[in-house]
Amino acid sequence: MPSNFINFHSGLGPGTVEKISARAQEKLNQFLWPLISGKKLIFTWNNVYEAIWSALIFWLVPVFPILYLVFGRLFMAKIMFSNKDCVSCGRCAKFCSNHAIEMKSLFGKKRPFWTYHCENCLRCMGFCKKKAIEAGHSWAIVLFFITSVPVMAWILALLNRTFDYFPKVSNHWMMTLLDMIYFLPALMLSYLIFWYLIHIPAINFFFSTTTLTHYYRRFHEPATRLKDLINKK
Ligand code: SF4
Ligand code: SF4
Numbered sequence: 001m002p003s004n005f006i007n008f009h010s011g012l013g014p015g016t017v018e019k020i021s022a023r024a025q026e027k028l029n030q031f032l033w034p035l036i037s038g039k040k041l042i043f044t045w046n047n048v049y050e051a052i053w054s055a056l057i058f059w060l061v062p063v064f065p066i067l068y069l070v071f072g073r074l075f076m077a078k079i080m081f082s083n084k085d086c087v088s089c090g091r092c093a094k095f096c097s098n099h100a101i102e103m104k105s106l107f108g109k110k111r112p113f114w115t116y117h118c119e120n121c122l123r124c125m126g127f128c129k130k131k132a133i134e135a136g137h138s139w140a141i142v143l144f145f146i147t148s149v150p151v152m153a154w155i156l157a158l159l160n161r162t163f164d165y166f167p168k169v170s171n172h173w174m175m176t177l178l179d180m181i182y183f184l185p186a187l188m189l190s191y192l193i194f195w196y197l198i199h200i201p202a203i204n205f206f207f208s209t210t211t212l213t214h215y216y217r218r219f220h221e222p223a224t225r226l227k228d229l230i231n232k233k
Pocket of ligand 1: 082085086087088089090091092093111112127128129130131132133
């Protein structure tokens, strides 16, 4: 399938998408039509490719969901924001199958706020007509530093100065525990502050123009329309 990781790379062009889809169709035809016409299929070349792929990545398979759960929800979703072109239409929130976007209001303007339900499928980004959704790469760097190295180091140094506590937390597990206690509140607070700050045009401009997604092409599966995706639950 054509990749839709448009927070990591520019959306694929129509020519590339067509080529990938045509190749997939070719493979599909190898077994679909014989199956539909009632023939038995014991072996196709696809079985060989699948076997090789499985052998290569199988050991990674149990890791992917966990990585996605932790990295996707706790980090990638927290770098999403809307740029100045957002017209507050609420389309991104309405069509998110996970109800992961809240339209929050500030200074009379509503903007999307990405909650922890976001699974980073990037549907909102691909379908926003105004190309207003960004995955802030420069903000990701800031967020990484806030939630990890320097602020934690500062807190530990403060603890050390105040309580002479540092020798005890030099223990690896104690450090990890402190990191974890610090990480979530730091992440939540940082994203909240970031969301407020992007209402200031100069700050929004800075973070928009310093993210690669600002220059990337958007992409979604060409034959799919949003109304096909409405969550009917
Ligand atoms: S980000 Fe796009 S889809 Fe979402 S409210 Fe703004 S303009 Fe509408
Ligand atoms: S990336 Fe997917 S899950 Fe996350 S808010 Fe957008 S549509 Fe919803």
